[in-house]
Amino acid sequence: MRKFLYLTFLFSFVFSFGFSQNEFSLQTKNGKDKIRFQLINNLIVIPVEVNGVELSFILDTGVSKPLIFNYLNITDSLKIRDTETILLMGLGDGDPVEALRSKNNVIKIGEAIKINQELYAIFDPSLNFAPRLGVPVHGIMGYDLFKDFVVEINYISKYITITNPEDYVYKKCRKCTDLNLEFYNNKPYVRGKVKIDDKEIPVKLLIDSGGSDALWLFEEKSEGIYANNKYFNDFLGHGLSGSVYGKRSKIDEFWLNDFRFKNANVSFPDSTSILYAKQHKERNGSVAGNILKRFNVVINYRKALITLKKNGNFRDPFSYNKSGIEIEHTGVRMVKEENNSFVSDRLVNGSGTESSTSIVIETKYKLALKPAFSIVELRKDSPAERAGLKVGDVILTINGNPTQSLELQDVVQMFYGEEGKRIKLRVDRNGIILFYQFMLESVFK
Incomplete structure (x- = not known):
């Protein structure tokens, strides 16, 4: 049945x-x-x-x-x-x-x-x-796994x-902070505080190491939780039942106990996408990977405790994709690669002694399968869209670097550069090679 x-x-x-x-x-x-x-x-x-x-x-x-x-x-x-x-x-x-x-x-x-x-x-x-x-x-x-062990990350x-x-034996750690965990449907929550438009608001957040963003907040204007005027609509992630969209913005301040983050990234998912996540009525959102990675973490479900210690990522700036492009690894493509070999050609004179040596480069080619990175989402009115790029374009080079020699995350990271950085793309659109360029733009001017 x-x-x-x-x-x-x-x-x-x-x-x-x-x-x-x-x-x-x-x-x-x-x-x-x-x-x-x-x-x-x-x-x-x-x-x-x-x-x-x-x-x-x-x-x-x-x-x-x-x-x-x-x-x-x-x-x-x-x-x-x-x-x-x-x-x-x-x-x-x-x-x-x-x-x-x-x-x-x-x-x-x-x-x-x-x-x-x-x-x-x-x-x-x-x-x-x-x-x-x-x-x-x-x-x-x-x-x-978490219920059976103390897990250090x-x-x-x-x-x-x-x-x-x-x-497990807890080590003495003057720079560590312990926070109490609360559980609902076997999932861990922590209490924090956000500051929006000069108002400090207590929040209850799911600890979500399975999310790559910094913060998700569920809009609730009656509680003062909402996106201010500085936001843009964007693709937030892919869920079990399809893509999730919402607003991306910045938050004035976010606290986890004594740890404070200023100008942190925040996303406000569309309410229709989170109906069942909001069954826990006290929940205000999630604290996810872009915050958690800034600590070394000890999670102890048995004691309902999470221990945080700042690591080398703590002061990393919060940045956004300033291009408007979302890409995926969409299979492989056939690439023609050079395979150069060196041949020594010695010349002998009439007396039988060597008079000179010439080096000849023999260029051969081989075909290899390399990853294909395609545009799968394009933010409306973004620099990339205005330049003429389209969903489905396969990115061949970025700023002169062949994508075949890069990891997906290396390509994506180039779109998080400083405002004003020029991006030059060579793309394959249905077998036609095209060239585009645009400047990275801040959406929070």
């Missing part, structure tokens, strides 16, 4: 499953393990083994059960078990997606193993977040340390 469940998703569920009797078991003598991760667009991507298959998951605080997508090519080896079909609906204004709710799966993260794991496997092949991140991503993991060195709660 098909069931229908509502979810909110930019990597967060809205319903509760309760505590499971099954727990992760850590197979180390000292009760701890260190796991390396990739930090992509402020998101933590960790290796996770599901039923013996090595995958990559986003580590998201508060997600109730693991979610798997982009798995159709590994279905046979993954062996999803004991399933029933359900429909899931999440952020965005699209249709529900079909999924399998599966039980009795084996999950391994580092040296931590859990059997009888429940997870959700998404059918829809178009639900694939890897193109936005530029690396393979197969799912999301959160609550099951070192955003600078890019590793997490998981420790059995009974083995």
